[in-house]
Amino acid sequence: MAASTFLISFAGTWVTEKIVEPRLGKYNPEDGSEDLKDSASGESMNSLTAQEKRGLRFALVALIIIVAVLLWGIIPAGGFLREAGTGGILKSPLLKGIVALIFLIAFVLSIAYGLGAGTLKSDKDIMKGMAKSMSTMGTYIVLVFFAAQFVAFFNWSKVGLIVAVKGAEGLKALGLVGIPMMIMFMFVASLINLVMGSASAKWALMAPVFIPMFMLLGYSPEFVQVVYRIGDSVTNIISPMMSYFALIVAFVERYDKKAGIGTVIALMLPYTFVFSLLWSILLVIWMLIGIPVGPGAPIHLPL
Numbered sequence: 001m002a003a004s005t006f007l008i009s010f011a012g013t014w015v016t017e018k019i020v021e022p023r024l025g026k027y028n029p030e031d032g033s034e035d036l037k038d039s040a041s042g043e044s045m046n047s048l049t050a051q052e053k054r055g056l057r058f059a060l061v062a063l064i065i066i067v068a069v070l071l072w073g074i075i076p077a078g079g080f081l082r083e084a085g086t087g088g089i090l091k092s093p094l095l096k097g098i099v100a101l102i103f104l105i106a107f108v109l110s111i112a113y114g115l116g117a118g119t120l121k122s123d124k125d126i127m128k129g130m131a132k133s134m135s136t137m138g139t140y141i142v143l144v145f146f147a148a149q150f151v152a153f154f155n156w157s158k159v160g161l162i163v164a165v166k167g168a169e170g171l172k173a174l175g176l177v178g179i180p181m182m183i184m185f186m187f188v189a190s191l192i193n194l195v196m197g198s199a200s201a202k203w204a205l206m207a208p209v210f211i212p213m214f215m216l217l218g219y220s221p222e223f224v225q226v227v228y229r230i231g232d233s234v235t236n237i238i239s240p241m242m243s244y245f246a247l248i249v250a251f252v253e254r255y256d257k258k259a260g261i262g263t264v265i266a267l268m269l270p271y272t273f274v275f276s277l278l279w280s281i282l283l284v285i286w287m288l289i290g291i292p293v294g295p296g297a298p299i300h301l302p303l
Contacts, residue, residue: 007278051118055119059112082094182227186231223300287299
């Protein structure tokens with residue numbers, strides 16, 4: 001994974017600049033939902049006004065106060081944000097309520113900024129701001145409704161389960177060994193990812209089949225999971241079964257009103273092809289050199 005970080009960073013940058021961006025053409029701000037000028041003052045959004053700078057200072061002060069309170073509750077051994085009795089952090093109110101805490105911090109900072117910038121005069125302004133923010137989620141909410149029906153019927157039909165099981169059986173029947181076998185395993189995992197979104201669910205189905213099979217051939221379970229994760233990763237961005245696919249489509253539509261599911265998949269396909277190719281090459285080099293995939297995790301099981 002550490003080596004892949006550098007590989008995918010450079011590959012993703014190259015694909016974005018050389019393939020994807022030229023296909024998008026020149027961006028026209030009038031087609032998107034982002035205004036170049038403030039609707040209230042008519043001033044440019046590229047520079048901060050005195051009121052905006054004052055709002056940022058208010059938000060900074062509020063953030064410092066919040067951080068101070070959090071540190072006060074977590075650093076002392078008997079802090080009020082630690083777990084009662086044990087004084088631990090893993091099961092503390094801080095971590096159990098982290099979602100609510102993130103919401104509260106964002107809410108307080110936004111209120112502080114609005115008061116400092118003068119954009120919030122009363123509670124009515126706060127409600128209007130929250131309503132306007134949620135209005136941008138309208139497209140996403142509609143997409144998620146139909147996407148949820150599709151995923152529910154897909155799970156009900158068991159098509160993903162059938163493809164996973166039959167794919168595993170087919171790979172075993174091929175009788176491949178070594179590098180070709182691992183490349184084929186990666187390919188099967190990437191295909192199954194198109195019909196089953198959850199990585200853990202796929203692994204729960206495939207691991208009982210492939211882990212013993214590959215262990216008998218001398219490969220460690222850690223290495224098998226590395227190969228699986230490569231296959232699972234490269235098709236995430238083109239899989240309609242991915243949890244965030246509808247959200248991505250909604251964001252793309254903010255900048256291109258004509259965009260849809262096909263547009264997103266077409267834009268993401270170059271990433272899939274390039275990542276698959278480069279990750280396959282990296283996998284082959286790794287196997288030829290015989291570098292462990294991690295601490296205490298060799299490619300081959302010890303004799």
